[in-house]
Amino acid sequence: MLKNFIPPDLFPAMPEIFLVLMACVILLVDAFLGRTQRWIVAALTIVSLIGCALITYQTMDGQVVLTFSNMFVDDLLADFLKLMLYLAVIVVVIYSRDYLVARQLDKGEYYVLVLFATVGMMVMISAAHFLTIYLGLELLSLSLYALVAIDRDSPKATEAAMKYFVLGALASGLLLYGMSMVYGATGTLEIGGVAQALHLGVANKTVLVFGLVFIVSGVAFKLGAVPFHMWVPDVYQGAPTPITLLIASAPKLAAYAIAMRMLVYGLFELAEHWQSMLMILAVLSIALGNLAAIAQTNIKRMLAYSTISHMGFMLLALMSGVVGPDKHFALNAYSSAMYYAVAYVIMSLGAFGMILLLSRAGYEAEHLDDLKGLNQRSPWFAAVMLAIMFSMAGVPFFVGFFAKFSVLLAAVDAGHIAVAVFAVMFSLIGAFYYLRVVKLMYFDAPVDNAPIQASLDMRFLLSLNGAAVALFGIFPDTLISLCTYALMRSL
Amino acid sequence: MEFKTFVFYVVAAILVFAALRTITARNPVHAALFLVLAFFSTAAIWMLLQAEFLAIILIMVYVGAVMVLFLFVVMMLDIDIARLRHRFWSYLPLGAMIGLLMVAEMALVLSGKYFSAAALPGQTMPEGYSNTKELGRLLYTEFVFPFELASVILLVGVIAAVMLTLRQRKDTKYQNPSEQLAVKRNDRVRLVKMATEKDLPAESEVKEGGQ
Numbered sequence: 049m050l051k052n053f054i055p056p057d058l059f060p061a062m063p064e065i066f067l068v069l070m071a072c073v074i075l076l077v078d079a080f081l082g083r084t085q086r087w088i089v090a091a092l093t094i095v096s097l098i099g100c101a102l103i104t105y106q107t108m109d110g111q112v113v114l115t116f117s118n119m120f121v122d123d124l125l126a127d128f129l130k131l132m133l134y135l136a137v138i139v140v141v142i143y144s145r146d147y148l149v150a151r152q153l154d155k156g157e158y159y160v161l162v163l164f165a166t167v168g169m170m171v172m173i174s175a176a177h178f179l180t181i182y183l184g185l186e187l188l189s190l191s192l193y194a195l196v197a198i199d200r201d202s203p204k205a206t207e208a209a210m211k212y213f214v215l216g217a218l219a220s221g222l223l224l225y226g227m228s229m230v231y232g233a234t235g236t237l238e239i240g241g242v243a244q245a246l247h248l249g250v251a252n253k254t255v256l257v258f259g260l261v262f263i264v265s266g267v268a269f270k271l272g273a274v275p276f277h278m279w280v281p282d283v284y285q286g287a288p289t290p291i292t293l294l295i296a297s298a299p300k301l302a303a304y305a306i307a308m309r310m311l312v313y314g315l316f317e318l319a320e321h322w323q324s325m326l327m328i329l330a331v332l333s334i335a336l337g338n339l340a341a342i343a344q345t346n347i348k349r350m351l352a353y354s355t356i357s358h359m360g361f362m363l364l365a366l367m368s369g370v371v372g373p374d375k376h377f378a379l380n381a382y383s384s385a386m387y388y389a390v391a392y393v394i395m396s397l398g399a400f401g402m403i404l405l406l407s408r409a410g411y412e413a414e415h416l417d418d419l420k421g422l423n424q425r426s427p428w429f430a431a432v433m434l435a436i437m438f439s440m441a442g443v444p445f446f447v448g449f450f451a452k453f454s455v456l457l458a459a460v461d462a463g464h465i466a467v468a469v470f471a472v473m474f475s476l477i478g479a480f481y482y483l484r485v486v487k488l489m490y491f492d493a494p495v496d497n498a499p500i501q502a503s504l505d506m507r508f509l510l511s512l513n514g515a516a517v518a519l520f521g522i523f524p525d526t527l528i529s530l531c532t533y534a535l536m537r538s539l
Numbered sequence: 540m541e542f543k544t545f546v547f548y549v550v551a552a553i554l555v556f557a558a559l560r561t562i563t564a565r566n567p568v569h570a571a572l573f574l575v576l577a578f579f580s581t582a583a584i585w586m587l588l589q590a591e592f593l594a595i596i597l598i599m600v601y602v603g604a605v606m607v608l609f610l611f612v613v614m615m616l617d618i619d620i621a622r623l624r625h626r627f628w629s630y631l632p633l634g635a636m637i638g639l640l641m642v643a644e645m646a647l648v649l650s651g652k653y654f655s656a657a658a659l660p661g662q663t664m665p666e667g668y669s670n671t672k673e674l675g676r677l678l679y680t681e682f683v684f685p686f687e688l689a690s691v692i693l694l695v696g697v698i699a700a701v702m703l704t705l706r707q708r709k710d711t712k713y714q715n716p717s718e719q720l721a722v723k724r725n726d727r728v729r730l731v732k733m734a735t736e737k738d739l740p741a742e743s744e745v746k747e748g749g750q
Binding site for chain 2: 053056061068072075116117119120155157160161164167171177179180183184186187190191193194197198200
């Protein structure tokens, strides 16, 4: 009984173990540091993330390794997404530092919770079992709920946290309900086991499709796709900007990963069902996101609606994997979805980073008017913002263009020509509000003439971020082929 | 009648009695204590079913933690019993209907294909079998990864709770002894120069403005 149990191989899960340990260490170290020494905590956070990246790089051997009784998978897809995740979180921590210090929000708990949220995302990315997907998601969500409420004296933030918490709990409930139905139909929660049960056709199809509806709704909630998008604008607007930056960037990678693991790895036999569900979500998200963003005067709210439309695009790619003997098209679709998620993370980091750059002690750059005349105040950062906005709009030769292009190509390959045309039309409509930002920056007189105050590392990183948006647009092949390769070795 | 059956009927009778008293007792503290009795009886029934882990957990979690907290709340709040019982009869039909509905649902589930007594494994466990040990074995071997994750989630809960509640409220009044001791005369005493004489206001003004 106990004797024939083989202890799990801990090696593939080293990054997770390391990060949990480091988070606990940082929690302890922080207790002994005063207010003025908080930078040590920030530095430790970044060092542990870099350490994690090194460990992940070490354990990256291109093999699909299952461990912890088939609950944890370490494949190239997971490694690639995790490396992107560390990068995104490091950028978030550096961008947030000045803002948090100016508002006395740079508590040690901020860094610890960010690290635990990262662990949650890593668990989601590496999940090979419905239970671990759920637990990772909860770890991420709980950390985020607390982070949104980090500014206790702001009623807006508290309200946003409350909304996020209630709707997030509802979404988790939906997801769990779906998982329980899948368990009822197949008798297993292992993703591989579910796929096998479906393949053998022993499972009750009706119960499975019911479960699938709930699972797709749960994932759509977390992605913020219409009609499960209600929380997105309020939370983005209400949360302190560094937290918005975190919510808007890295979790999208994890959401992509769990969508892949559950739908493609687990429930691929039901693809015809979930593809049509995703199509509804994608079409509605692209339409509503782009239309509602036009009416916004608050940048954070505008970017929230823009997120919704971007998630619609990602779903468009996920639904375009053709079911059939030819796996080439499916691979193309899923890798373009991944490319879109990665490109979106790069762009949203830059966009919210820009808001953080323009904010200073006692002043929030939240309104579109705050961007007026940015070119006169700082031509360089106006150019960076220009690149990001053009890229989000999908103007050629920025990273966003190629992301949209590959998604549309996948959709056309799968025969969804009408949907692709629809998506293009709404991207055109969406271009209006991105270009409006550019117009405000270049052709309007500044309202606020205060010089931009930001630390050197943030200026440098934000410039790098803008450069990445432009460079990955000029040389798109590297990122696309990395995504395709990672997926090819993991499917 | 077998001894086990006899014990079951005794415990079940106590359980039904305790449950009834929970909703009929006039004193909320008595009601809570009857609920504790109901939990104990349920735990005893679980023991009879060889589910000793559930029995222990029921007593530890519900009696040990939840009910104690409940009693604290009941004792701390000033509950007006007369007002609570005031509309007992008008709520009774609704309550009875919901209760009947639940009974009907339970009956449907238990008489169904999957959960009827015939469909469930009914064999008695071998001697020395411990389901606590079996659960522990599963938790610490096969499910060790989710188990550890759950512990990390709890840790996050603790950190978040402390972060959100431990703060200096703006409206709290507190004393800072070190500041009190370090106080200088100049911080507290202010010398005001004023005229030694003052013109008295007229009689009529004092009368009007005085009160």
